[in-house]
Amino acid sequence: MEETCGRIVEELSRRYAIDSRRFIGLLARGNLFELLVAVVLSQNTSDRNAIRAFENLKGKLGVITPETVASLSIEELAELIRPAGLHAQRARRIKEIAEALKGRLQEFEARIRELDAADAREVLKQFHGVGDKTADVILLVYFGKKVFPVDTHIKRITQRLGFVKSGSYREISGFWSKCLPPEKYLEAHLLLIEHGRQTCRARRPLCGECPLRDLCEFYRNAGSK
Numbered sequence: 001m002e003e004t005c006g007r008i009v010e011e012l013s014r015r016y017a018i019d020s021r022r023f024i025g026l027l028a029r030g031n032l033f034e035l036l037v038a039v040v041l042s043q044n045t046s047d048r049n050a051i052r053a054f055e056n057l058k059g060k061l062g063v064i065t066p067e068t069v070a071s072l073s074i075e076e077l078a079e080l081i082r083p084a085g086l087h088a089q090r091a092r093r094i095k096e097i098a099e100a101l102k103g104r105l106q107e108f109e110a111r112i113r114e115l116d117a118a119d120a121r122e123v124l125k126q127f128h129g130v131g132d133k134t135a136d137v138i139l140l141v142y143f144g145k146k147v148f149p150v151d152t153h154i155k156r157i158t159q160r161l162g163f164v165k166s167g168s169y170r171e172i173s174g175f176w177s178k179c180l181p182p183e184k185y186l187e188a189h190l191l192l193i194e195h196g197r198q199t200c201r202a203r204r205p206l207c208g209e210c211p212l213r214d215l216c217e218f219y220r221n222a223g224s225k
């Protein structure tokens with residue numbers, strides 16, 4: 001299976017140019033709190049809108065820390081992140097995280113670093129709005145833990161290829177974790193999302209132009225009908 005997964009990454013990297021300056025990857029170089037803010041801003045919106053919201057916030061605060069964000073009112077915060085959409089809800093979530101980490105970001109970061117991936121995931125998930133995928137993105141890109149984050153595109157593609165039948169997050173994440181080397185996780189994660197957006201779309205996937213069709217159960221089954 002490792003060979004097949006390796007081929008998938010190769011095929012997809014020939015087809016899609018992954019922007020190395022991509023929002024989350026870019027922010028992984030900032031502090032952990034910036035990354036948490038970034039992932040809350042980037043859920044269910046485009047990178048472009050999330051970046052606009054993030055830049056507004058950065059422009060106002062200079063440095064995005066739990067303390068600077070906690071000093072804003074929910075209304076001020078919501079106005080600054082308006083470009084991301086759902087700004088009132090996101091503002092409440094970000095404010096909650098800021099309050100929880102105020103004065104203890106370093107201690108929190110050190111604790112996550114020490115924990116194994118499963119326990120660290122549970123600690124991150126205590127924040128409202130941080131689910132399995134968001135926690136795993138943070139664990140992978142910021143802490144370098146060996147976890148494979150799965151979003152809705154990756155789930156759909158993995159099921160269509162026939163690699164994992166169930167929609168279980170853990171099974172799908174476990175499948176990709178086992179069949180790729182850890183240094184390929186982030187690239188594969190981003191490429192699969194791009195494949196889901198552009199080709200293996202939820203409705204009317206473009207199977208005729210898909211480089212993975214000879215591996216794909218969905219394509220084989222469609223052809224035999």
Ligand code: SF4
Binds near residue numbers: 212
């Ligand atoms: S052949 Fe179709 S269903 Fe299969 S991975 Fe490609 S686009 Fe998706």
